[in-house]
Amino acid sequence: MKKELTSLAIITMLFGLAGCNGSQSGADGPLAAWIEKDITSISIVHYLCGSPVQWTIENEELDELMNWAFELKCRPLQCENGQTPGDSNGGEFYSFSPAEGGCPEFSYVINGPGQYYLLAEGNWYSVVNPSKPPVTEPHGEKLTLEKVKELARHGETLSWKHFAQYDYKDIGSGLYIYRYDIDENYYLVIGGGNTLTIPAYIRLVLNTDNSKFIDIRTENIDDFINNPVAEPVALSSPLDGVTMTVTEASDTAITVRITNDTEREIQCGEDFCLKKLEEDTGTWKALDAVIDNAAFKSIAYWIPGDSPREMEIAVEWLYGKLQPGRYCITKTITDFRGTGDYTNYTFSAEFCIEE
Numbered sequence: 415m416k417k418e419l420t421s422l423a424i425i426t427m428l429f430g431l432a433g434c435n436g437s438q439s440g441a442d443g444p445l446a447a448w449i450e451k452d453i454t455s456i457s458i459v460h461y462l463c464g465s466p467v468q469w470t471i472e473n474e475e476l477d478e479l480m481n482w483a484f485e486l487k488c489r490p491l492q493c494e495n496g497q498t499p500g501d502s503n504g505g506e507f508y509s510f511s512p513a514e515g516g517c518p519e520f521s522y523v524i525n526g527p528g529q530y531y532l533l534a535e536g537n538w539y540s541v542v543n544p545s546k547p548p549v550t551e552p553h554g555e556k557l558t559l560e561k562v563k564e565l566a567r568h569g570e571t572l573s574w575k576h577f578a579q580y581d582y583k584d585i586g587s588g589l590y591i592y593r594y595d596i597d598e599n600y601y602l603v604i605g606g607g608n609t610l611t612i613p614a615y616i617r618l619v620l621n622t623d624n625s626k627f628i629d630i631r632t633e634n635i636d637d638f639i640n641n642p643v644a645e646p647v648a649l650s651s652p653l654d655g656v657t658m659t660v661t662e663a664s665d666t667a668i669t670v671r672i673t674n675d676t677e678r679e680i681q682c683g684e685d686f687c688l689k690k691l692e693e694d695t696g697t698w699k700a701l702d703a704v705i706d707n708a709a710f711k712s713i714a715y716w717i718p719g720d721s722p723r724e725m726e727i728a729v730e731w732l733y734g735k736l737q738p739g740r741y742c743i744t745k746t747i748t749d750f751r752g753t754g755d756y757t758n759y760t761f762s763a764e765f766c767i768e769e
Contacts, residue, residue, distance in 0.1 A: 453476065453480070453512045453513065454472060454476075454513055455470050455471065455472040455476065455512075455513045456470065456471055456472075456476060456479065456510055456511065456512050456513065457469075457470050457510075457511040457512075457513065458470070458471060458508060458509065458510055458511075458549060459508070459509040459511075460506070460507075460508050460509075460551055461506055461507050461508075462506040462574065462575075462578055462609060467551055467552070467578075469551065469552050470513075471549060475548075475549065475550070478548045479510075479547060479548060479549060482545070482547060482548050483510075485543070486532065486541055486543065487541070487542040487543045488532050488539035488540065488541055488542065489539060489540050489542055490537065490538075490539055491531065491538040491539055491540045493538055498538055499523045499525055499529070499531040499533075499538060500521075500523060500531075500533065500538075506523075506524045506609055507521055507522060507523040507524060508521065508522040508547055508549075509521045510522070518534060518535050520532060520533060520534040520535075521533040521534075522541075522547060524544075524546075527607055528544070530544030546584075555579050555580050555581065556580065556581050556595075556596075557577070557580040557581065557582075557594040557595075557596055557602060558596060558597075559596055559597065559600060559635075561580075562596065562602060562618060562630060562635065563635055563636075565577070565630070566630040566631065566635055568631075569631055569632075570612075570631050570632065572613075572616055572630070572631050573612060573613060574592075574604065574606075574609045574613060577592070577594065577604060580594055581594065581595075582594045583595075585603075586605070590604075590605065590606055590607070590609055591603060591604070591605040592604045592605075598621060599620070599621055599622075600618055600619065600620060600621055601618075601619050601621060602616070602617065602618055602619070602630075603615075603616075603617050603619055603627075604616050604617075605617075614768065615629050615766065615768075616629055616630055616631055617629055617630070618630050618635060618638060625764065632769070641696075652759045652760065652761065653678075653680075653747070653749060653759045653761075654676070655674065655675040655676035655678075656672070656673065656674050656675070656676060656678075656680055656717075656747060656759075656761075657672070657673045657675075657761075658670055658671070658672045658673075658745065658747070658761040658762070658763050659671050659673075659763050660743065660763045660764070660765040661724065662726075663741075663765040663766065663767060664736075664767070665730075665735045665736040665737075665767055666728065666729065666730040666735055666736075667726055667727060667728045667729060667730070668726075668727050668729060668743060668765060669724055669725065669726045669727070670724070670725050670727060670743065670745070670763065671722055671723070671724045672717050672722060672723050672724075672725070672747065672761075673717075673722040674717045674718065674719050674722070675719065676719060677719060678719075678749050679716070679749070679750045679751070680716070680717040680747060680748070680749060680750070681714045681715060681716050681717060681747075681748050681750050682714070682715055682717065682723075682725075682745055682746065682747045682748065683710060683711075683712070683713060683714060683715070683746065684710040684711050684713060684727075685710045685745065685746055686710075686727055686729075686743055686744065686745050687700065687743070687744045687745075688700070688701045688729060688733055688736075688741055688742070688743055688744075689701065689741065689742045689744070690739055690740070690741050690742075691739065691740040691741070691742070693739070693740075698742055701733045702733075703732050703733060704732065704733060704734045705731070705732065708732055714748075717747075727743070736767045737767065738767050738768060738769045739766070739767060740764065740765075740766050741764065741765055741766070741767065742762050742763070742764050742765075743762065743763055743765065744760055744761065744762040745760075745761050745762075746758050746759070746760060746761075747759050747760075747761050
């Protein structure tokens with residue numbers, strides 16, 4: 415990011431470094447003078463993967479940004495010269511420049527998960543309650559299917575920076591997930607833990623069925639367009655108000671999250687089954703167990719309506735290490751109404767094991 419901050423200095427006038435003790439926020443925080451001004455508009459520059467976008471906000475969007483800034487909790491940060499958050503390689507940051515003269519400018523730096531920093535009037539701060547600024551970034555160019563085919567030629571080197579110029583919607587919650595609408599048939603989605611590392615996936619998705627997709631870095635786009643992946647069984651939720659999703663996956667274990675948004679008494683056991691998608695036929699095939707006479711413990715886990723349950727499920731003991739590909743886990747979830755009075759439902763959720 416060092417080179418980017420040097421360029422940004424022309425716009426934002428970055429000052430020298432100073433530090434102090436204590437935590438600050440609101441009227442006592444580093445942005446107090448900025449908040450107290452009668453500001454009518456703010457110029458924003460956003461750098462992501464080295465590509466700057468500049469625009470101006472006012473009215474309701476300006477009010478929302480000011481409320482966000484006022485609520486930031488910051489802790490002064492002492493740094494050696496050349497070792498500030500702005501000297502890190504990569505990353506993203508925002509520069510905010512109020513239109514009214516004399517009102518201080520500030521920059522918001524994101525170097526990765528949990529690494530959010532503020533630069534205000536020459537002082538660096540670490541942000542205790544980080545979140546992304548509530549601003550909508552304009553993008554001029556719409557992503558097309560032909561552009562996707564061109565970008566796919568980068569193969570596994572394809573990254574966030576290749577899409578910086580295209581219009582997207584940030585649909586992530588805790589993760590970075592950007593959606594790029596292409597046409598009535600397809601959209602593209604990029605996801606990952608942060609924008610500094612290789613994306614976890616870059617998928618071309620069928621608009622009419624989001625369970626049908628390919629990763630454009632490793633799979634053939636024309637083959638997908640001519641013959642989309644056949645009917646998957648993933649994301650099946652047969653009981654209204656109850657869902658199961660995969661939140662983490664590795665070649666030895668996966669984590670599922672079961673949510674009960676009803677007043678029913680919902681429970682599940684330790685049983686599970688895995689299937690893998692056969693890419694050449696587009697069908698799901700149950701995995702073969704690596705041990706004979708496998709059995710699960712007879713135990714019931716309650717899933718109350720106010721507390722989703724996350725379960726880490728070891729899979730290596732039953733199936734061995736999972737090879738790269740698309741998988742589906744199925745579990746039995748029970749609507750328990752009383753002794754001898756219950757209904758079992760089969761829930762399923764899809765996940766991927768990357769190369």
